[in-house]
Amino acid sequence: MADAIAEQIRVRGLVQGVGFRPLVWRLAQAYALRGCVGNDAEGVWIHACGSAAQLDRFVRALYREPPPLARIDAIERAPLAQLDFSVREFRIVDSRAGAVRTQVAADAATCADCLRDVFAAGGRRRHYAFTNCTHCGPRLSIVRAVPYDRANTSMAAFAQCDTCLAEYRDPADRRFHAQPNCCPHCGPQLWLELPQADAVRAAPLRAVQQRLRAGAIALIKGIGGFHLACDATNAAAVAALRARKRRPAKPFALLARDLQMVRRYCRADAAESALLTQRAAPIVLMARGGAALAAGIAPGQNGYGFMLPATPLHHLLMAELDVPLVLTSGNRSGEPQCIDNVSARALLGPVADAALMHDRDIVNRLDDSVVRVVAGRAQLLRRARGYAPESLPLAPGFAAAPPLLALGGELKSTFCLLKDGGAIVSQHIGDLHNMAASGAFEQSLTLYRRLFDHAPQLLVVDRHPLYRASTIGAALAACEGLPLETVQHHHAHIAACLADNGLPPDTAPVLGIALDGLGYGADGTLWGGEFLLADYIDSERLASLAPVPMPGGEQAVRQPWRMAFAWLYRLFGGDVATLCAESGEFGAYLGGRPLGLLARMIDNDFNCPQTSSCGRLFDSVAAVLGLCRESSFEGQAAMALESCASGAAPAAVGGGYPFALETGTALPRLQPDAMWRALLDDLQRGAAVEVIAARFHQGLAGGIGRMVDHLGDVCGARWCGRVALSGGVFQNALLSELVLHQLRRRGLEVLQHRRVPANDGGLSLGQAAVAAARAIKNRSG
Numbered sequence: 031m032a033d034a035i036a037e038q039i040r041v042r043g044l045v046q047g048v049g050f051r052p053l054v055w056r057l058a059q060a061y062a063l064r065g066c067v068g069n070d071a072e073g074v075w076i077h078a079c080g081s082a083a084q085l086d087r088f089v090r091a092l093y094r095e096p097p098p099l100a101r102i103d104a105i106e107r108a109p110l111a112q113l114d115f116s117v118r119e120f121r122i123v124d125s126r127a128g129a130v131r132t133q134v135a136a137d138a139a140t141c142a143d144c145l146r147d148v149f150a151a152g153g154r155r156r157h158y159a160f161t162n163c164t165h166c167g168p169r170l171s172i173v174r175a176v177p178y179d180r181a182n183t184s185m186a187a188f189a190q191c192d193t194c195l196a197e198y199r200d201p202a203d204r205r206f207h208a209q210p211n212c213c214p215h216c217g218p219q220l221w222l223e224l225p226q227a228d229a230v231r232a233a234p235l236r237a238v239q240q241r242l243r244a245g246a247i248a249l250i251k252g253i254g255g256f257h258l259a260c261d262a263t264n265a266a267a268v269a270a271l272r273a274r275k276r277r278p279a280k281p282f283a284l285l286a287r288d289l290q291m292v293r294r295y296c297r298a299d300a301a302e303s304a305l306l307t308q309r310a311a312p313i314v315l316m317a318r319g320g321a322a323l324a325a326g327i328a329p330g331q332n333g334y335g336f337m338l339p340a341t342p343l344h345h346l347l348m349a350e351l352d353v354p355l356v357l358t359s360g361n362r363s364g365e366p367q368c369i370d371n372v373s374a375r376a377l378l379g380p381v382a383d384a385a386l387m388h389d390r391d392i393v394n395r396l397d398d399s400v401v402r403v404v405a406g407r408a409q410l411l412r413r414a415r416g417y418a419p420e421s422l423p424l425a426p427g428f429a430a431a432p433p434l435l436a437l438g439g440e441l442k443s444t445f446c447l448l449k450d451g452g453a454i455v456s457q458h459i460g461d462l463h464n465m466a467a468s469g470a471f472e473q474s475l476t477l478y479r480r481l482f483d484h485a486p487q488l489l490v491v492d493r494h495p496l497y498r499a500s501t502i503g504a505a506l507a508a509c510e511g512l513p514l515e516t517v518q519h520h521h522a523h524i525a526a527c528l529a530d531n532g533l534p535p536d537t538a539p540v541l542g543i544a545l546d547g548l549g550y551g552a553d554g555t556l557w558g559g560e561f562l563l564a565d566y567i568d569s570e571r572l573a574s575l576a577p578v579p580m581p582g583g584e585q586a587v588r589q590p591w592r593m594a595f596a597w598l599y600r601l602f603g604g605d606v607a608t609l610c611a612e613s614g615e616f617g618a619y620l621g622g623r624p625l626g627l628l629a630r631m632i633d634n635d636f637n638c639p640q641t642s643s644c645g646r647l648f649d650s651v652a653a654v655l656g657l658c659r660e661s662s663f664e665g666q667a668a669m670a671l672e673s674c675a676s677g678a679a680p681a682a683v684g685g686g687y688p689f690a691l692e693t694g695t696a697l698p699r700l701q702p703d704a705m706w707r708a709l710l711d712d713l714q715r716g717a718a719v720e721v722i723a724a725r726f727h728q729g730l731a732g733g734i735g736r737m738v739d740h741l742g743d744v745c746g747a748r749w750c751g752r753v754a755l756s757g758g759v760f761q762n763a764l765l766s767e768l769v770l771h772q773l774r775r776r777g778l779e780v781l782q783h784r785r786v787p788a789n790d791g792g793l794s795l796g797q798a799a800v801a802a803a804r805a806i807k808n809r810s811g
């Protein structure tokens with residue numbers, strides 16, 4: 031071959047443990063190249079020898095058809111003088127021990143080829159629940175250590191049979207180096223456990239299907255945790271599940287066999303259908319449409335959260351069922367999902383009638399991810415199975431930052447490792463004031479640091495001194511002798527939105543609108559309805575929602591009626607009799623409460639912290655309208671209010687309620703007093719609650735628009751004209767769309783969340799981005 035040249039080709043991105051080397055091998059055969067391919071610390075390297083045209087075609091093919099779980103960030107080519115031209119073939123070279131930079135892919139839903147294997151007549155994996163290949167199956171849920179080899183996963187307990195081993199060793203096979211490769215002869219097994227009875231080992235799937243059809247509640251061990259399941263069309267079964275799980279109101283997630291089954295109950299537009307069928311297989315929140323399921327599935331909600339089967343086990347389970355299943359995490363209220371058979375058995379009897387178990391250990395707990403289409407785009411609400419721990423690429427400027435670790439907030443906690451210009455955000459771990467979740471947080475932190483060989487030079491926490499993550503961070507910093515940086519809660523929210531949108535570390539200040547539950551403010555009060563002029567380095571509070579007292583502090587979070595009383599007490603002064611008379615049916619409800627005591631607490635500023643929280647304002651309106659007066663889960667009142675507003679006929683809504691702009695004070699305030707008066711008038715007139723809820727949403731969005739006009743004038747040239755929306759309140763699709771409309775018609779560019787949640791699940795990314803940008807700025811002087 032006279033015109034043969036040699037090149038070193040470097041592929042960067044998520045290219046290890048995803049079948050990249052066999053793909054290179056196959057393409058090298060196809061283009062008649064000689065040489066070798068291997069993994070090293072920077073990704074995949076290729077030495078290839080052939081004609082220039084063949085090499086070009088080979089590289090184009092790499093870009094065009096990477097393996098399903100791979101992500102190519104860059105392919106770099108350089109001439110190679112030293113290739114041994116006597117090499118006659120193309121070889122896969124083993125990884126050099128210790129040199130490989132770990133990349134752990136996310137767990138991926140069963141691929142089409144494996145699904146065919148599971149249902150094909152006569153195949154050796156027919157009806158086998160643990161079928162997988164290089165393109166699908168478990169990853170993070172089974173890995174204990176690096177490198178990602180079988181010996182370091184919970185598949186180590188299962189030696190491959192000769193047939194599986196042959197597949198595993200053949201570069202031409204779809205299961206080449208598929209670490210969890212197995213078959214019915216050598217892999218994990220299923221069985222069904224029953225209270226006070228012997229386990230069912232023959233046809234356990236058929237046995238659990240029979241029980242589910244008969245209305246039983248079953249525990250099902252999945253890929254990243256246990257679920258509780260029951261027939262979603264059986265009201266008695268759903269009610270029993272709620273009672274036994276002590277979960278009165280929070281919506282249950284649903285599992286459907288296929289898209290067709292989803293469309294019996296939801297409209298599922300093109301974007302939503304695409305999300306349902308993607309390899310992460312998240313729960314997708316969608317509006318109802320068509321037949322109804324049992325009333326207890328999602329009380330007070332106008333939508334359902336559906337997912338499709340993510341594993342062969344779930345495909346097999348659904349194959350013989352003609353109804354969707356409730357599929358909710360297998361735990362007791364407030365605790366993290368069980369992952370081991372022993373703790374799951376503790377639920378057998380008191381909560382479940384049967385448990386479908388298997389003998390593969392779940393190493394890392396992964397909740398189901400939740401996603402919603404907001405204003406035409408997918409937004410993650412909970413990022414876990416199928417997404418974590420894939421690195422989120424940041425703007426190139428972040429590569430100059432030192433490795434650092436950010437520990438997030440208290441609710442919906444995640445942590446974030448920042449390194450080499452990428453952010454690795456952990457899966458959703460849960461609310462850290464629960465001790466078990468706190469333990470899981472520390473375990474995951476240890477695992478991630480090991481998996482990603484991460485040695486932080488800096489730790490970052492929320493400014494709240496009592497957050498569990500803040501104390502863990504302080505202890506870690508002390509123990510490892512590292513500096514500890516704090517970032518204000520809402521600054522972190524806005525920074526998360528900037529990082530999520532790929533803005534560089536030196537980006538110009540945006541107007542950040544952070545609307546959420548409660549965050550510790552720079553002045554020691556509780557913020558949550560904030561307008562900030564913010565870049566990564568700094569943030570300045572420009573305005574907020576008018577603050578009100580929270581009577582009883584934390585108690586007011588669980589009892590939205592208290593927040594409503596605080597607003598009305600402010601409106602009517604001390605005249606509680608008029609307050610009750612003017613607030614319709616809510617007045618009668620309040621009549622039975624200790625209002626004198628509450629009024630004295632407010633007057634004496636006793637256990638009544640001030641808050642500008644927008645989440646608490648939603649709570650108050652929901653309470654007055656009778657949608658939610660006592661809350662059993664976070665966000666319940668706000669979700670009920672959004673659902674209610676979405677049911678209003680647009681023609682009936684007209685305009686929104688007035689929100690005033692108070693600009694005479696040092697800090698401008700969005701002031702809802704006039705909104706409350708208009709709302710109470712509507713109530714007195716007997717207007718439909720849907721219409722009132724919709725007018726509230728409209729009015730708030732309008733008020734935000736006018737506040738942005740005002741602040742834009744105040745900021746002048748300091749503001750770049752961009753607005754960033756963050757905080758849990760922006761999970762509300764209706765409010766998001768109304769605010770977007772307000773801002774876009776003013777010609778403003780609006781940034782919203784996509785890859786990390788707008789809620790506190792995104793905080794760790796924001797904290798990491800702030801600390802990274804500050805470190806870069808300090809270095810450059």
Ligand SMILES: [Zn+2]
Nearest residue numbers: 141144163166
């Ligand atoms: Zn597969």
Ligand SMILES: [Zn+2]
Nearest residue numbers: 191194213216
């Ligand atoms: Zn086998």
